Amino acid sequence: MFGRGSQDGLLEEVARPRQRVAELETERARDLRLDSLTGLLSPRAFRGRLSEEVERARRYRRALSMAIIALADFAALELRHGFRAVDELLGAVARRIAGTTRAHDLIGRIGHAEFGLLLPDTAGQAALPALERLLVELEVVGEGAIRAAGASMGVAALSRGMGPETLLASARLALARAQGVGGGRAVLAAGAEHLAEPAATPQHDAIEALAVALLERDRYTGEHSEAVIEMSGAAARNLGCSGAEVDRVRSAALLHDIGKVAIPDDILHKPGPLTDSEWRLMKEHPVIGERILRVLPGLGTVARIVRHEHEHWDGGGYPDGLAGEAIPLGSRIIIAADTYHAITSDRPYRAAKPHDVAVEELTRCAGSQFDPKVTAALIGHLYGRRQMGALRV
Ligand SMILES: [Fe+2]
Ligand SMILES: [Fe+2]
Numbered sequence: 001m002f003g004r005g006s007q008d009g010l011l012e013e014v015a016r017p018r019q020r021v022a023e024l025e026t027e028r029a030r031d032l033r034l035d036s037l038t039g040l041l042s043p044r045a046f047r048g049r050l051s052e053e054v055e056r057a058r059r060y061r062r063a064l065s066m067a068i069i070a071l072a073d074f075a076a077l078e079l080r081h082g083f084r085a086v087d088e089l090l091g092a093v094a095r096r097i098a099g100t101t102r103a104h105d106l107i108g109r110i111g112h113a114e115f116g117l118l119l120p121d122t123a124g125q126a127a128l129p130a131l132e133r134l135l136v137e138l139e140v141v142g143e144g145a146i147r148a149a150g151a152s153m154g155v156a157a158l159s160r161g162m163g164p165e166t167l168l169a170s171a172r173l174a175l176a177r178a179q180g181v182g183g184g185r186a187v188l189a190a191g192a193e194h195l196a197e198p199a200a201t202p203q204h205d206a207i208e209a210l211a212v213a214l215l216e217r218d219r220y221t222g223e224h225s226e227a228v229i230e231m232s233g234a235a236a237r238n239l240g241c242s243g244a245e246v247d248r249v250r251s252a253a254l255l256h257d258i259g260k261v262a263i264p265d266d267i268l269h270k271p272g273p274l275t276d277s278e279w280r281l282m283k284e285h286p287v288i289g290e291r292i293l294r295v296l297p298g299l300g301t302v303a304r305i306v307r308h309e310h311e312h313w314d315g316g317g318y319p320d321g322l323a324g325e326a327i328p329l330g331s332r333i334i335i336a337a338d339t340y341h342a343i344t345s346d347r348p349y350r351a352a353k354p355h356d357v358a359v360e361e362l363t364r365c366a367g368s369q370f371d372p373k374v375t376a377a378l379i380g381h382l383y384g385r386r387q388m389g390a391l392r393v
Pocket of ligand 1: 256285
């Protein structure tokens with residue numbers, strides 16, 4: 001009935017709304033992560049990154065500092081110049097903070113005239129000179145006719161036993177002290193001794209110990225697991241999982257390859273392709289991983305996710321050949337995030353491929369290797385993350 005041309009037209013009609021839906025979803029994901037006025041991380045996204053950075057710093061015993069920057073007399077500026085002018089000033093302040101900090105520092109707008117700054121690999125005292133310079137910059141920043149009236153800053157360094165909430169509270173107390181002595185200065189928190197410390201659960205300690213063991217055994221696998229955590233957690237959140245579920249998926253992502261501690265070195269580090277018998281051994285790692293984790297009380301669900309992290313949506317994976325929703329959701333998320341990271345990483349036998357190639361592969365195998373819903377959630381997150389990267393936050 002239809003000529004080829006009109007059939008193409010019909011296909012286009014169907015594809016266009018679908019493409020628009022995908023675009024809208026990407027925009028929505030970005031809106032949730034970015035503050036629309038400044039392009040910096042939104043308060044929620046900043047808190048998410050704070051938790052991740054605290055976890056990473058604790059696991060690898062790295063330094064981490066955070067600062068809260070509060071602009072002075074902001075309400076008075078608003079009354080005098082109006083909201084629109086002051087919005088422009090906030091944009092200028094955001095650009096100045098972004099331009100004065102390092103590329104890997106994370107910046108969020110966490111209150112009306114308040115910014116959060118995360119400084120990885122930086123101890124509190126070492127952060128101070130750069131932060132003092134930033135304060136001087138903020139005294140002269142302006143937009144149109146108005147000038148900012150300067151700022152105050154509270155700085156805190158992560159110390160033993162601190163969690164994200166304690167670090168944030170510590171920076172906030174230091175900010176109050178800076179404002180209390182007249183403002184226009186940076187005050188470093190004395191320490192966290194006086195703050196309530198959230199007790200780490202025994203499972204948490206065990207998970208960390210295992211992660212360190214894996215990193216010691218095989219640096220690539222350890223770092224690969226680290227990268228997979230962030231993507232898996234974000235995909236789980238995009239799929240509407242509860243906070244506790246997201247935590248479980250993140251723990252499973254960190255430990256998904258823990259079974260590789262039992263794989264002999266010459267197989268684990270072999271630069272070329274594996275023989276059939278070597279493959280058989282390598283494919284044991286999810287089952288070994290499950291066995292290790294089952295020993296730890298409270299990690300049963302995580303152990304189950306790890307066992308099935310190589311199952312395929314169409315039933316073609318291992319170890320049990322499960323298909324569809326019979327595979328735990330966490331496992332379906334991890335296999336997709338794992339594939340993206342493996343494609344975009346350098347390996348001894350091949351160079352890293354670009355983001356677009358990895359996304360193409362995820363899309364091509366949605367419905368066969370991967371759960372299509374999971375693929376969409378993960379790709380949504382990856383686009384949002386790249387847009388944030390383009391904005392340098
Ligand atoms: Fe694996
Ligand atoms: Fe993996």
